[in-house]
Amino acid sequence: MLENLAHVFQPLATKQFDLLLVIYLVAITTEAMSGALAAGRRNMDIFGVAVIAFVTALGGGTIRDVVLGNFPIGWTQHPEYVYLVILAGLATTLLARFMHHMKSVFLMLDAMGLVAFSLIGCNVALQLDYPVVVIIMAGMLTGICGGILRDVLCNQVPVVFCRELYASVSLFVCMLFLGLKTLGVDSDLNTVVCFVVGFGFRMLALRFGWKLPTFSYQQRWD
Amino acid sequence: MLENLAHVFQPLATKQFDLLLVIYLVAITTEAMSGALAAGRRNMDIFGVAVIAFVTALGGGTIRDVVLGNFPIGWTQHPEYVYLVILAGLATTLLARFMHHMKSVFLMLDAMGLVAFSLIGCNVALQLDYPVVVIIMAGMLTGICGGILRDVLCNQVPVVFCRELYASVSLFVCMLFLGLKTLGVDSDLNTVVCFVVGFGFRMLALRFGWKLPTFSYQQRWD
Amino acid sequence: MLENLAHVFQPLATKQFDLLLVIYLVAITTEAMSGALAAGRRNMDIFGVAVIAFVTALGGGTIRDVVLGNFPIGWTQHPEYVYLVILAGLATTLLARFMHHMKSVFLMLDAMGLVAFSLIGCNVALQLDYPVVVIIMAGMLTGICGGILRDVLCNQVPVVFCRELYASVSLFVCMLFLGLKTLGVDSDLNTVVCFVVGFGFRMLALRFGWKLPTFSYQQRWD
Numbered sequence: 001m002l003e004n005l006a007h008v009f010q011p012l013a014t015k016q017f018d019l020l021l022v023i024y025l026v027a028i029t030t031e032a033m034s035g036a037l038a039a040g041r042r043n044m045d046i047f048g049v050a051v052i053a054f055v056t057a058l059g060g061g062t063i064r065d066v067v068l069g070n071f072p073i074g075w076t077q078h079p080e081y082v083y084l085v086i087l088a089g090l091a092t093t094l095l096a097r098f099m100h101h102m103k104s105v106f107l108m109l110d111a112m113g114l115v116a117f118s119l120i121g122c123n124v125a126l127q128l129d130y131p132v133v134v135i136i137m138a139g140m141l142t143g144i145c146g147g148i149l150r151d152v153l154c155n156q157v158p159v160v161f162c163r164e165l166y167a168s169v170s171l172f173v174c175m176l177f178l179g180l181k182t183l184g185v186d187s188d189l190n191t192v193v194c195f196v197v198g199f200g201f202r203m204l205a206l207r208f209g210w211k212l213p214t215f216s217y218q219q220r221w222d
Numbered sequence: 223m224l225e226n227l228a229h230v231f232q233p234l235a236t237k238q239f240d241l242l243l244v245i246y247l248v249a250i251t252t253e254a255m256s257g258a259l260a261a262g263r264r265n266m267d268i269f270g271v272a273v274i275a276f277v278t279a280l281g282g283g284t285i286r287d288v289v290l291g292n293f294p295i296g297w298t299q300h301p302e303y304v305y306l307v308i309l310a311g312l313a314t315t316l317l318a319r320f321m322h323h324m325k326s327v328f329l330m331l332d333a334m335g336l337v338a339f340s341l342i343g344c345n346v347a348l349q350l351d352y353p354v355v356v357i358i359m360a361g362m363l364t365g366i367c368g369g370i371l372r373d374v375l376c377n378q379v380p381v382v383f384c385r386e387l388y389a390s391v392s393l394f395v396c397m398l399f400l401g402l403k404t405l406g407v408d409s410d411l412n413t414v415v416c417f418v419v420g421f422g423f424r425m426l427a428l429r430f431g432w433k434l435p436t437f438s439y440q441q442r443w444d
Numbered sequence: 445m446l447e448n449l450a451h452v453f454q455p456l457a458t459k460q461f462d463l464l465l466v467i468y469l470v471a472i473t474t475e476a477m478s479g480a481l482a483a484g485r486r487n488m489d490i491f492g493v494a495v496i497a498f499v500t501a502l503g504g505g506t507i508r509d510v511v512l513g514n515f516p517i518g519w520t521q522h523p524e525y526v527y528l529v530i531l532a533g534l535a536t537t538l539l540a541r542f543m544h545h546m547k548s549v550f551l552m553l554d555a556m557g558l559v560a561f562s563l564i565g566c567n568v569a570l571q572l573d574y575p576v577v578v579i580i581m582a583g584m585l586t587g588i589c590g591g592i593l594r595d596v597l598c599n600q601v602p603v604v605f606c607r608e609l610y611a612s613v614s615l616f617v618c619m620l621f622l623g624l625k626t627l628g629v630d631s632d633l634n635t636v637v638c639f640v641v642g643f644g645f646r647m648l649a650l651r652f653g654w655k656l657p658t659f660s661y662q663q664r665w666d
Contacts, residue, residue: 039383040439047390048383049437062289067506069515071291072352079355093437100441130516133523148597153370155379157599161483161492168491215493215537217484219544261605262661269612270605271659284511293513294574301577315659322663375592377601 020116020191025084027113028057030106032085035150036092037099042154046093052150053089054082060146064121064138068128107206111169115198117143118170119191122177132178139174140167165205168212173198242338242413247306249335250279252328254307257372258314259321264376268315274372275311276304282368286343286360290350329428333391337420339365340392341413344399354400361396362389387427390434395420464560464635469528471557472501474550476529479594480536481543486598490537496594497533498526504590508565508582512572551650555613559642561587562614563635566621576622583618584611609649612656617642 035056039049058075065073075081092099099106121142125135144160144167151158160166173194180190204210257278261271280297287295297303314321321328343364347357366382366389373380382388395416402412426432479500483493502519509517519525536543543550565586569579588604588611595602604610617638624634648654 036437037439040437042379042383043436043438044379044383045385045434045436047393047434048380051383051389066288066510067517068520069517073289073291076290076352076356079353082355082359096437096439096441130520131523133526134520137526152374152596152599153380153383155377155599157486157488158492158597161486161488161495161597167495171491212489212491214487214489215480215484215540216487217481217540219540258659259661262659264601264605265658265660266601266605267607267656267658269615269656270602273605273611288510295511295513298512298574298578301575304577304581318659318661318663374596375602375605377599 020119023112023116023195024120025081026109027116028081028085029088030109030113031057031146032088033092033099033106034110034147036089037096038150038154039089040093040096046090049093050086050089052153053092054085055153056146056150057085057088058082058146059149060117060142060144061121063145063149064124064141067141068125068130068134068138070124070128108203111199111202111206112195114143114166114170114202115173115195117146118173118198119177119194122174135178136171136174139177140170143167143170162214163211165202165210165212169198169202169205172201242341245334245338245417246342247303248331249338250303250307251310252331252335253279253368254310255314255321255328256332256369258311259318260372260376261311262315262318268312271315272308272311274375275314276307277375278368278372279307279310280304280368281371282339282364282366283343285367285371286346286363289363290347290352290356290360292346292350330425333421333424333428334417336365336388336392336424337395337417339368340395340420341399341416344396357400358393358396361399362392365389365392384436385433387424387432387434391420391424391427394423464563467556467560467639468564469525470553471560472525472529473532474553474557475501475590476532477536477543477550478554478591480533481540482594482598483533484537484540490534493537494530494533496597497536498529499597500590500594501529501532502526502590503593504561504586504588505565507589507593508568508585511585512569512574512578512582514568514572552647555643555646555650556639558587558610558614558646559617559639562617562642563621563638566618579622580615580618583621584614587611587614606658607655609646609654609656613642613646613649616645 032053035052035054036049038056039052042048044052058081061074065071118139121139122135124142125138130138147160148158151160176197177190177194180193181187185193254275257274257276258271260278261274264270266274280303283296287293340361343361344357346364347360352360369382370380373382398419399412399416402415403409407415476497479497480493482500483496486492488496502525505518509515562583565583566579568586569582574582591604592602595604620641621634621638624637625631629637
């Protein structure tokens with residue numbers, strides 16, 4: 001399984017790459033669990049749990065691939081990812097009662113996943129020769145669309161539009177990655193730097209409750 | 223019109239095939255009507271009714287084709303399907319007052335459609351040489367995504383995540399179909415068996431109120 | 445930038461074409477601003493504002509291109525459009541307090557955009573040799589899907605399904621355009637006629653509150 005994702009990461013050296021893949025697998029597992037908990041808040045049945053887990057974990061990459069016209073879509077070539085996220089979702093229904101004790105672990109894993117998703121998304125668009133702004137958007141789409149789909153299917157306004165810095169971390173990571181790449185920084189080093197800085201940024205945002213300014217507009221025109 | 227869908231069903235013999243196509247046409251008509259009723263519950267105008275009817279009937283196949291990278295998308299090559307589902311949606315606004323008398327007919331047609339959609343979805347992915355789990359998901363996407371889109375556009379949590387066995391029937395049909403195919407069962411026979419068993423399964427689930435266990439998780443972490 | 449969209453409009457002569465492009469740019473700016481205001485009504489942060497602005501302005505064309513299998517998707521080849529709509533969205537957060545004074549200007553720009561989107565969508569599908577009904581739907585998808593995505597992400601029933609004639613104007617423009625084209629009317633003239641008639645139709649619908657009949661169905665079956 002570890003070798004399978006290789007084509008996604010051609011620019012990265014093998015060692016780096018395995019690390020990013022491990023983090024990717026941890027990330028989709030974490031996202032699947034967060035999806036399952038959201039489904040539980042809506043009292044869904046276990047099928048709904050499996051769907052929301054799948055969509056939260058792999059929906060971001062799906063939307064990225066569709067928008068980039070990058071067929072076949074990633075997970076269709078990696079059945080093991082599908083099994084992993086569905087199992088993680090279903091396991092969550094059994095483990096949920098213990099989970100709030102692990103909130104901080106969960107948020108750490110989620111932060112790691114956010115950065116990994118962003119870097120992977122950038123790399124996919126880079127290899128397809130898209131313009132810079134599309135590369136950055138591909139990174140962000142991968143990082144945040146899973147959560148947006150989860151919230152739409154659970155009939156609520158996506159939390160990514162209102163909470164602590166999250167998408168901003170993704171944007172920052174993508175820009176840092178492209179910036180360092182333009183400066184000629186080695187891919188391995190670039191990945192490590194982006195990962196450490198992005199992860200630290202997100203943890204600080206959570207710790208200190210950093211948020212973007214909010215725009216409130218209550219006037220109705222009709 | 224009956225010949226047009228032929229390329230979707232190459233593995234099936236002609237007779238079987240016509241039957242499945244007839245059931246498919248009945249199914250998209252039924253789905254269009256269910257979409258129109260959902261639009262009526264939200265007091266939409268007749269344009270909204272037409273859109274929701276279209277999306278409910280043909281949205282599942284659209285998402286399947288996009289996810290599989292199967293372009294051009296099915297209905298774009300079959301204008302007659304588009305006319306059919308829009309007409310069915312609009313006719314529903316006239317017939318709605320009589321419809322609750324036909325609830326059981328409606329549920330039967332819907333069950334037939336669920337099985338037909340699932341088998342068609344599996345066949346499309348089979349011909350594109352996708353892995354087993356993707357074939358099964360293609361069947362389920364075709365069967366349930368129309369209803370999910372309908373519910374998202376009507377601003378409610380998709381009923382498929384909370385009600386009597388529905389997606390599970392689709393999953394079961396897809397697995398049975400692939401299982402029998404692996405055992406070398408003739409395509410015609412396979413289709414008939416899956417159809418009868420899947421239809422019976424769904425009707426029993428409705429009759430006895432079979433549901434999947436529900437996952438409730440009310441704890442908020444923040 | 446003005447030359448960039450040229451390939452979208454091959455059937456149109458250069459002069460016409462520049463005009464339609466200018467209107468297109470005004471239209472995506474207007475749509476981005478309407479998206480930003482909707483985000484403000486949900487108290488989103490400025491990232492949410494940027495996303496909703498982007499999706500409202502460019503989401504319709506994205507869905508059209510995905511449904512038609514028309515890759516690469518338009519805006520991925522025009523980074524300047526992405527910058528434009530995001531800037532328009534962010535600027536709206538500063539200008540919002542003055543905007544209700546400009547309601548009628550806003551509605552006029554929006555009406556122009558609706559017609560421009562519809563004509564552009566038709567032209568894209570025309571060049572890909574799709575059947576008539578798909579060409580009309582491509583025009584309508586371009587015209588209305590941005591607003592539908594905006595409303596889904598803001599967790600409300602899409603207004604396009606319940607308000608004054610809007611999608612109907614798009615439908616009418618697409619049919620008029622194809623009808624005149626079939627009659628052999630020159631492309632330039634056709635575009636101008638469709639634009640004037642469609643714009644007038646929408647403004648009259650707003651002025652006199654023309655609506656489609658509504659379908660209300662409150663009966664629940666369960």
